Amino acid sequence: MGREAQQLPLALYLHFPWCVRKCPYCDFNSHPLRGEVPEAEYVEALLRDLDFELQNDSRFPIPDSRPLVSIFMGGGTPSLFSDRAIGRLLEAVSRRLDFARDIEITLEANPGTAEAGHFAGYRAAGVNRLSMGIQSLDDAQLRRLGRIHDRAEALRAYDLARRAGFDNVNLDLMYALPEQAVAGALADLNEVIALQPEHISWYQLTLEPNTEFGLHPPPVPDGDSAWTMQEQGQARLAAAGYVQYEVSAYARGSRQSRHNRNYWEFGDYLGIGAGAHAKRSSGMPLTVTRRARHKHPRTYLQHAGSDAVLQERRVVAAAELPFEFLMNALRLREGFSCADFAARTGRDWDERIPGLAVARARGLLDEAGGRVCASALGWRHLNGLLTLFLDAGVLSNPEMSLKGGSE
Template structure:
């Protein structure tokens, strides 16, 4: 079949295991023994066997996330990737990312990832300061990270993301800027910089934390782009910064509403205008993964109004903004005929700006982005 005719499809694979739970984390993840991990991978392979082969689609990106996908034996990850290549049509230049934590990587593991076509590594560092890492309940030190980073470079990874966290308890503005510079100096290809959100149900929720005040947090965020800019990174999304042409293709696809299939516990999908997610109950997942219809929950068929809202608020997360032409091509309707009043309001108060056929958030707008985006819900 002519490849060009194939529609893109992204894959997300969830690996819910971690060495230990971090004190701020509310992701679907936790520690588990080897037996449990193997049982999970068998279930994952049953799910992959059972889902449609999407013969009219081309897999453009695969993102193995978690949890900490670098915890299980790399042969298990490799077997899943082999199965995916056999089942689906994988684009020759597909971006294949794995998330990994410092302290869980060694040379042979990295080599096995590369041998299975993984070409992007996302390292969860969070902070280069051991005091902050300890406070967050992370398993690794800055020195562990440095070792993992240089092992990855030596193995041949030329596309590495580093996750950093701002607004950590007791963090100062100067401390954050120092963290940014320390990490940028290592010259990774990509940096994701998120601020800590204290979630209910986590140990952090129960603690009396000395969090930076709103004004400090504002300045931390505001100056991140400028500091990383000095090192050759450009901001392409609210929390993401990349060297030239090295944005994360998987995440861009998500913000541009490319269809994606989520595999594994709790994984979400968007397929042919339907959103759904797999069960987040491990026992149910393991028992029923060979029957995808039994593990899929929260099915929601998106109407035109939902899709328009998503098109706007996901698109506005990106610095390049939303194209008027792309909107019209997708919906057959002019963006101004639908959102004329909302656009007018936010353009007039300086939250949005229009340029070269696109509308995007201004710096001022980024700080109140949730409020601006909410106005696009029809």
């Protein structure tokens, strides 16, 4: 691995593909559970898959010498797995990879009461950040969204997380829900702010293709109402001390999501589990490789640990790297440094980047002191800004996993 790639942070994403019930808006790789969670079998599969990822590609040394800066367990519903299984998994990962001294270890949890009892065990196992998808505190909206919890269970789960010792909690909340008025969206947000989580992921409901809501769209607020929700909500978050550091991410103090920042800053990450994606960089000139696992749990369990687990692998064309970087980094309010752009793409910032001249001419970028970010106008029209950097002759499909949403 070249010196440049060695300098990139390395994170680990672990995907848990099962959920109790598929929500009508969800387009993540999640599968309704039938019967018991095969947790012992799946943990073993994850570890075989991790060994394969670390040992099967001659371009990368064995083992990867970079310490993990973060681990994110997403899904699906990772909290369907017992604290004992999560503890065994994390302990086994620590034998294979070094952990940074201040590693961030996040677990996504469903607020349903059945999983909340595990919180103390997760904390004892080494999980130090909890991300809970409450989505709303309005029972009528929760029913429309197909959630398995209600308002009371969400509040109880949050209380149990605090009692279990979690001092770094993210709450997911959506707005522009079916038939939601501006007042209802802001009431939801005010209640979440009052709980004082360290991090809030606040984002608009989108009707994704190939989901129930995509096939049978519910009546959602019009664009003007959604914009009003966004503007007034952002003002309330700012007044409460939450800094918007990414499109839908708000944090107090230093509690930005380290794992998701690594995605947005175009760092490297191992992706283990059904449907997980990995990105790794090597050499000089820079080579970026992406790999994706089979999505279906049964297929994944059958092939984990062998080359057959991969559904896709590709070396990203050098011409695609600037767009892939910008598609992520411009989501950050602070943008990026030109030095990081060069280290992660192998290109200088002014080196004939497609779309750059047009973006500058339209006043969509702020550039000063070796840093680049979207201007106020560019931030308001971020999708339009990003498309300027997609060269018509280049077919790109950057992975925006983030449970992610990231969260």
